[in-house]
Amino acid sequence: MRKFAVSVLSLTVLGAIGLSAVPAMAAGSQVTSMRRLTQEEYRNSIADIFGKEIEVRGAFEPTIRIAGLQSTSTGVLSVTPVGFESFSSMADSIAIQVVSEKQRAKLPCKPKSDKAPDDACSGQVLSQYGRLLFRRPLTSDEVKRAVKLSNGLAKSQNDFYAGLRYGLASLIQAPDFIFRSELAVPVGNKQYALDPYSRATRLSYLMWNSAPDGELLRAAEAGELNTADGLAKQVDRLMASPRLEVGMRAFFNDMLELDTFDTVSKDSILYPKWSSGIAASAKEETLRTAIDLSLHANGDMRDLMTTRKTFLNRALAADYQLPFGFKGDWMPYEFSADSGRSGVLTQVSMLSMFSHPGRSSPTKRGVALMDIFLCEPTPAPPANVDFSVVNDVNGSLKTVRERLMAHATNSTCASCHTHSDPIGLSLEHFDTIGGHRTTENGQSIDVSAAIQGKKFAGAEGLGKFLHDNPKYTSCMARKAYAYSRGENSEDVPASAFKAANKAFTDSGFRMRALLKAMVEDKDYFNAQPPETTAAPTKLAAQ
Amino acid sequence: MKIDRRFLLRGTCQGALAVMGMPFLDCFLDSKGKALAATGRPLPTRFNTFFFGLGLTKQLWIPKTGGKDYEMTGQLKPLEPYRAKLNVFSGLRVPLDDNPNFQHWSGAAAAATGISPTKQSEFDSKTIDQQIADVISHGTRFKSVSASAAGDPKQSYSSLGAANTLPAEASPLSLYTRLFGPGFQDPTKGDWKPDPQTMIQQSVLSAVADNRRDVMKNLGAADRARMEQYFTSVREAELQMAAQLQRPEIQAKVTIPEAPAEMVCNNALPNLRAVTPLMARLGALALATDQTRVFNLSVSEPGSQIFMPGDSLGYHQSTHEEPIDPVLGFQPRVAQYNVDTMELFAMLLKELDGVPEGDGTILDHSLVFAFTDQSFAKIHAVDGLPIFVAGGASGRMKAGHHVAGDSSPVSRVGLTIQKAMGVSLDVWGKGSMEIRQPYTDLLA
Numbered sequence: 010m011r012k013f014a015v016s017v018l019s020l021t022v023l024g025a026i027g028l029s030a031v032p033a034m035a036a037g038s039q040v041t042s043m044r045r046l047t048q049e050e051y052r053n054s055i056a057d058i059f060g061k062e063i064e065v066r067g068a069f070e071p072t073i074r075i076a077g078l079q080s081t082s083t084g085v086l087s088v089t090p091v092g093f094e095s096f097s098s099m100a101d102s103i104a105i106q107v108v109s110e111k112q113r114a115k116l117p118c119k120p121k122s123d124k125a126p127d128d129a130c131s132g133q134v135l136s137q138y139g140r141l142l143f144r145r146p147l148t149s150d151e152v153k154r155a156v157k158l159s160n161g162l163a164k165s166q167n168d169f170y171a172g173l174r175y176g177l178a179s180l181i182q183a184p185d186f187i188f189r190s191e192l193a194v195p196v197g198n199k200q201y202a203l204d205p206y207s208r209a210t211r212l213s214y215l216m217w218n219s220a221p222d223g224e225l226l227r228a229a230e231a232g233e234l235n236t237a238d239g240l241a242k243q244v245d246r247l248m249a250s251p252r253l254e255v256g257m258r259a260f261f262n263d264m265l266e267l268d269t270f271d272t273v274s275k276d277s278i279l280y281p282k283w284s285s286g287i288a289a290s291a292k293e294e295t296l297r298t299a300i301d302l303s304l305h306a307n308g309d310m311r312d313l314m315t316t317r318k319t320f321l322n323r324a325l326a327a328d329y330q331l332p333f334g335f336k337g338d339w340m341p342y343e344f345s346a347d348s349g350r351s352g353v354l355t356q357v358s359m360l361s362m363f364s365h366p367g368r369s370s371p372t373k374r375g376v377a378l379m380d381i382f383l384c385e386p387t388p389a390p391p392a393n394v395d396f397s398v399v400n401d402v403n404g405s406l407k408t409v410r411e412r413l414m415a416h417a418t419n420s421t422c423a424s425c426h427t428h429s430d431p432i433g434l435s436l437e438h439f440d441t442i443g444g445h446r447t448t449e450n451g452q453s454i455d456v457s458a459a460i461q462g463k464k465f466a467g468a469e470g471l472g473k474f475l476h477d478n479p480k481y482t483s484c485m486a487r488k489a490y491a492y493s494r495g496e497n498s499e500d501v502p503a504s505a506f507k508a509a510n511k512a513f514t515d516s517g518f519r520m521r522a523l524l525k526a527m528v529e530d531k532d533y534f535n536a537q538p539p540e541t542t543a544a545p546t547k548l549a550a551q
Numbered sequence: 552m553k554i555d556r557r558f559l560l561r562g563t564c565q566g567a568l569a570v571m572g573m574p575f576l577d578c579f580l581d582s583k584g585k586a587l588a589a590t591g592r593p594l595p596t597r598f599n600t601f602f603f604g605l606g607l608t609k610q611l612w613i614p615k616t617g618g619k620d621y622e623m624t625g626q627l628k629p630l631e632p633y634r635a636k637l638n639v640f641s642g643l644r645v646p647l648d649d650n651p652n653f654q655h656w657s658g659a660a661a662a663a664t665g666i667s668p669t670k671q672s673e674f675d676s677k678t679i680d681q682q683i684a685d686v687i688s689h690g691t692r693f694k695s696v697s698a699s700a701a702g703d704p705k706q707s708y709s710s711l712g713a714a715n716t717l718p719a720e721a722s723p724l725s726l727y728t729r730l731f732g733p734g735f736q737d738p739t740k741g742d743w744k745p746d747p748q749t750m751i752q753q754s755v756l757s758a759v760a761d762n763r764r765d766v767m768k769n770l771g772a773a774d775r776a777r778m779e780q781y782f783t784s785v786r787e788a789e790l791q792m793a794a795q796l797q798r799p800e801i802q803a804k805v806t807i808p809e810a811p812a813e814m815v816c817n818n819a820l821p822n823l824r825a826v827t828p829l830m831a832r833l834g835a836l837a838l839a840t841d842q843t844r845v846f847n848l849s850v851s852e853p854g855s856q857i858f859m860p861g862d863s864l865g866y867h868q869s870t871h872e873e874p875i876d877p878v879l880g881f882q883p884r885v886a887q888y889n890v891d892t893m894e895l896f897a898m899l900l901k902e903l904d905g906v907p908e909g910d911g912t913i914l915d916h917s918l919v920f921a922f923t924d925q926s927f928a929k930i931h932a933v934d935g936l937p938i939f940v941a942g943g944a945s946g947r948m949k950a951g952h953h954v955a956g957d958s959s960p961v962s963r964v965g966l967t968i969q970k971a972m973g974v975s976l977d978v979w980g981k982g983s984m985e986i987r988q989p990y991t992d993l994l995a
Binding site: 038039040041043068070071073082085086087088089090091092093094097098101148150151154155158161162175178179182183184185187188192271272274276277278279285365366367368389390 | 672703705711716733734751752756758759761766771774776777780783815862863865
C-alpha cells in the first residue's frame with residue numbers, strides 16, 4: 010500500500026512537468042560547468058541579496074579536495090537528500106526573515122492588501138530577487154510559477170506575506186541558485202564562449218566570493234562584458250572594492266588548505282596549551298598575513314615564504330610564547346631576525362595542520378607543502394612498508410630525521426621521501442603546535458636539507474628556496490586559474506594561464522596584476538564545444 | 552480499490568490546498584479529531600552499520616573454533632554481553648581483482664558494496680545501508696541517518712555511489728536536532744497531530760520539482776547525472792513530508808530526552824567514549840520512534856586517527872611504526888587500540904539492546920553490520936577483514952556463531968544480511984566478489 014502511495018506521488022510530479030513551457034535559448038548552447046555553491050558563497054550571496062541581518066543557520070554538505078583545491082570538487086559534487094533537506098529548511102528560514110514585519114519595508118512594493126494575493130507585487134518581488142538569486146533574469150514561466158505558488162498560499166492563509174514566503178523559498182532552494190552554472194553559447198566559426206551572465210557570475214565569485222551585484226548584471230545585460238573595454242571597467246570596479254578581500258580570503262583559504270583545521274586535534278596531555286581557539290586564530294593569522302601582503306601592501310607574493318611580519322591575538326601570542334600587551338584583538342607583529350621564522354611556512358597553521366596530534370611529521374609537512382606551493386603531489390606509498398624503525402625511540406636513532414633516513418634508504422621508499430622529506434626536515438625546529446625547539450630526545454636537531462641539488466638549512470633556508478623558485482609563483486598562478494574556473498589544477502595546461510603568469514612575473518609578483526591579467530585574457534571566457542549527445546532531445550520528448 | 556490515506560492527502564487535500572485553507576487537516580483525522588489509529592502492522596526490521604578503522608590483531612581476536620561454542624577471545628571481550636546476538640566472521644577474502652589496493656579504502660569499500668573500488672575514497676555503487684534503505688525505509692521520516700562520533704561530517708560510509716557521500720551528523724546535538732528538533736512530532740505522546748506546515752512545504756517542493764525539465768536542458772552527461780541526483784533528493788524530501796503526516800506506529804516505550812549539550816567531538820579516545828554512547832542512544836531512539844530505519848555510526852575514518860592523550864603516535868601511526876614485540880608476536884599498543892574500538896562497538900549494541908520493544912529489544916529487531924578497512928593495518932592487508940553482524944532481524948537471522956575462515960568473499964556477508972532484511976536479490980557483488988550463495992545456515 011505504501012508503495013502505491015509513492016508511485017502516485019511521483020506521477021503527480023511528472024505530470025506537472027509536462028505543463029511547463031521551455032524558455033528560448035540559443036541553439037547549441039550548453040552548460041559547461043555547474044558548481045555547487047560553497048558554504049561561504051551561499052552565505053555571502055544571501056547577505057548581499059537580502060541583507061546582512063538575515064541569519065543563515067544550517068549545515069552544509071562537506072566539499073572534498075581535488076588536486077589541491079576544494080573549489081574543484083564543487084564542479085563534481087551534487088546535492089544528496091541530507092544536503093537538500095538542509096538547503097530546503099535554510100531557504101524557508103531565510104524567506105521567513107525576508108517577509109517578516111521587521112524586514113518587509115525593504116521589499117520593492119507593498120500589496121494592495123496584506124490579507125490577499127497581489128499578482129503585481131508578488132511578481133515584482135519574485136522577479137527582482139529571482140534575478141539576483143539566479144544571477145540572470147527569470148523566464149516568464151519561472152516568474153509565473155513562483156507567483157502562482159505565492160498567490161495560492163496567500164489566498165489559503167489570507168496573508169500576502171505568508172504566501173510570498175513560499176514563493177521566495179522555492180527560488181532559494183532551486184537548483185538555479187544552489188548551483189552556479191556557466192552556459193556556453195556559439196560565437197561563430199564553431200567557437201563557444203560563456204554567455205554574459207555566466208561571465209558576471211564567474212567574475213563575481215572570484216573577486217567577491219558572492220553573487221553578482223545589480224551593476225554587474227546590468228553590464229552583462231548590456232553586453233558590456235563581451236567587450237574588452239566594458240570588461241576592464243567592471244574588473245577594475247570589482248578590484249577597487251574592499252570586498253576583493255572577501256574573494257581573496259576565500260582563495261587563500263582554499264589554496265593554503267586552511268579548512269584542514271576543521272578536523273585537527275592535538276594531544277591535550279603533551280600539548281596542554283593547544284585549544285580549538287588556537288586553531289581558529291592560527292587560520293586567521295595566516296589569512297591576515299596573505300591579505301595584508303597581497304592587497305593592503307600590494308606586495309611581492311614571493312615574500313609570503315620569507316616575511317617575518319604577522320598578526321597575533323592573545324591566544325596565538327601564548328602559543329608562540331610572546332608577550333601580548335595590545336588592547337585590541339589583533340596586533341601586527343614582526344618576529345625577530347633570530348626567531349628562525351619564515352613566512353607562512355612557520356606559522357602555527359602550516360606547522361600544526363600537517364603534523365600528528367602528538368608529534369611533528371616531516372613527511373606530512375613535506376607532502377603538503379610540495380603540493381600547496383609547488384603543485385607537486387606525492388604519490389601514495391606502497392601498501393606493504395615496514396615503518397617500525399621510524400618509531401623505535403629506544404634504539405640508537407634519536408631524532409625523527411635519523412629514523413626517517415633509515416627508513417628512506419629502502420629503495421622503494423626513497424624515491425618519494427627524497428622528494429617530500431627535505432622540506433619537512435628543514436622545519437623540524439618547530440613542534441606539532443608550532444613551538445620553537447632545537448633538540449629532540451636530548452639531541453640537537455639537524456635542519457639541513459637539499460632539493461634537486463640545492464642545499465639549504467632550516468625554515469629560513471626553505472623560505473628562501475621557495476621564494477626564488479619560479480615553480481612556486483607559477484603554482485600560485487595555476488591554482489588561481491583553476492580555482493576561478495572550478496577546474497582540476499593538475500589538468501590545466503600551462504598555456505592556459507601563460508599570459509596571466511607573465512603579467513604576474515612582470516609586475517614583481519603582485520596578486521592584483523595576476524588577477525587582472527587572468528580574467529582579461531582573450532581566452533578566459535572561451536569554452537570547450539558542447540558534447541554531442543542526443544539526451545536532451547530525448548528528455549524533451551518524454 | 553483500497554485507497555491509502557496518503558493517496559487521499561495528495562489527491563484531495565494537496566490539490567485543493569490553495570483554495571481550502573486551514574481545515575484541510577480534517578481529511579486525515581477521524582471523526583473524533585484524533586489521528587487515525589494504528590493498523591497493527593508488524594514492527595519493521597531496522598538496519599545499522601558501525602564503522603571502525605584499522606581492524607584488529609589476528610592472533611588476539613579470532614576465536615580458535617568455529618560454530619556456537621567458541622571460546623571468547625581477548626579482543627572480543629567487550630562484546631561478550633551480546634554474544635548470543637552476535638555473529639563473528641573471520642577469514643573472509645577481499646579479492647581486489649585488477650584494481651590497486653587503495654590503502655585504508657579498498658577493504659572498507661569492498662565490505663560495504665561487494666565491489667573492489669576503482670577510486671580512492673569513492674564507492675563504486677550505493678553502500679549496503681542505502682541498498683537496504685531503498686527497500687525498508689518507505690514511510691519513515693528519514694531514509695537513513697548517519698553520525699560521526701569523531702565529529703567529522705565526512706566520516707560517513709553511507710553513500711549513493713561515487714562522490715555522493717551522505718554527510719554524517721557531527722555532534723550529539725546536531726544529531727538530536729535533526730532527529731528530534733523542529734519538524735519532529737513525538738509519537739510517544741497522546742496529542743500527536745500532523746503539522747499543517749508540512750502540507751504547505753509539500754507544495755513548495757512540488758513547485759521546485761516542476762522546474763525539472765527546464766533545468767535539465769543543455770546539460771552535459773555528467774552534469775545531467777548530478778542534476779538528476781538533486782531532483783532525486785527533492786523527491787525524497789517530498790516523501791519525508793508525506794511520512795510526517797502519518798503517525799508512526801511504535802511499540803517501544805521511550806521518552807525523548809532533552810537536547811544534549813555541546814560537546815568536544817574529535818579523535819581523542821576519552822571524547823569518543825563520551826560521545827559514542829550518546830549518539831548510539833539517539834540512534835536507538837530514532838529507530839524506536841520510527842523516525843528512521845537505517846542508522847549508521849562511525850567512530851573513525853579508515854586509517855583511524857584515534858589517539859589516547861599522551862601517546863604521541865596515535866592509532867594509525869602506531870600500526871605502521873610500532874615494532875612487533877618479538878616475544879608477544881604482535882604490536883601491543885595497536886592491540887590496545889583494537890580493544891578500545893571494540894568497546895565503542897559494544898556501546899552501540901548496549902544502547903540498541905537497551906530499548907525494549909514488543910517481544911524483545913531494538914537490537915532483536917535489527918541487524919548491525921560492523922566493518923573496517925584493514926585486516927592487518929601495518930601492511931595494509933585486506934584478506935581476513937574482521938566483520939561482525941549483530942541482532943536478530945526480527946527472527947530472520949540466527950546469531951551466536953563464529954563463522955570461521957571458509958575463504959568466502961566478504962560480499963557473502965552482505966548478501967546474507969540483505970536476505971535477512973527482506974531485500975529481494977539473488978546475486979551481490981562484482982568480479983571475484985560476485986556471490987550467489989548466502990550463509991543459509993544463519994538465515995531463519
